[in-house]
Amino acid sequence: MMAALIFVVSVITLLMFFVSYCRSLMASSSSHMLSREVREVTGIPELPCGQDFVRVMQLLQLCPERREDRTGLQAVGTYFKILNFIEQSIARVVPSIRAWAEHERAGCANFAAVVLDRRIALSREILAEQGGL
């Protein structure tokens, strides 16, 4: 009984810290202004919405990978899946959660778009180096 209680409490605190960790990852990229190219490629007008996340992730597959982004993307991707689950389950019962989940999903999409922006910049650098050679 005690072990079960500890397990439940630990999982709740784990989720809380994980969500905050993902938010801190997203917050660290929130000041980044998306370039015009990324806006055009992704079709994001001003601010990304939750639906943009999947499309941006697909575009990310086409760019050369930056190692330092990989774990952050995985963490935010997991957070996005949790949010999707919340939207399709709890949000149907408690509608006020839907707005919150959508706001968070948009944050995930923005994070992915910033990573895409950096990867495009990296690709351009590589091309410039090859051109220089």
Add this chain to the structure above:
Amino acid sequence: MPGPIASLIWYLGTALELAFVVCSIARNSFYRYFFLNLYLLLTVGTSVARHLILGWFGLNSSQYRYMYFYTDALLTLALYLALISLYLRVFGELNFGKHVRLLAVLLLLGTVIFSYAVVAQSAGRLSTLFAYELSQNLYFVGLVLTYLLWGAVIKLRETRTRLVQFILALGVYFSAYAAGYALLNLESKYSVVLTIGPALGCLLPLSWTITMWRHSEDSRLVPAQLVSVHR
């Protein structure tokens, strides 16, 4: 000897711990986060020592068991110091450093006395039991302290990205470890549960290394975005 998966997790964990130390030296932050580095260096040293003892005496030997529990207590103590060093960084600018140190020593003494009081009633192998009890209790104290520290970070609107992410990674690690222990007590018959604990141990050096590598000491984030609730 441990199986191939357990060995792989062991090597991976040790490599990640070393990676953090190398990373903090490369980023000129070794002394700035000295206790975090000390903890991970001790973990690497302990891993090597445990591996040697395991090879010489075997998994079921009393030598390995003693070695395991004593080094575990030492590592928990080092992690406690690392956590207090993060407290000092958060409260340092408020000139609460002296109070934090005093409280940390008192809390540690209290935990030591409590652990001793628990094991003093049982007979035989008092020192091993004490090391085990101290380790368990310090883990619990660590989890509570991390939770409180996170509350302070939110309240004080801490903006230092590195500090925030170090604390959050520590919170994820403590919570996951506690959940792993509880799951082990609930369902120890499944072998997958036995590998969860060591696998979770890789999370802390991994996330700390990423933070150290990606963010400089000057890197800042917007504190409101950590707690914002959309209305």
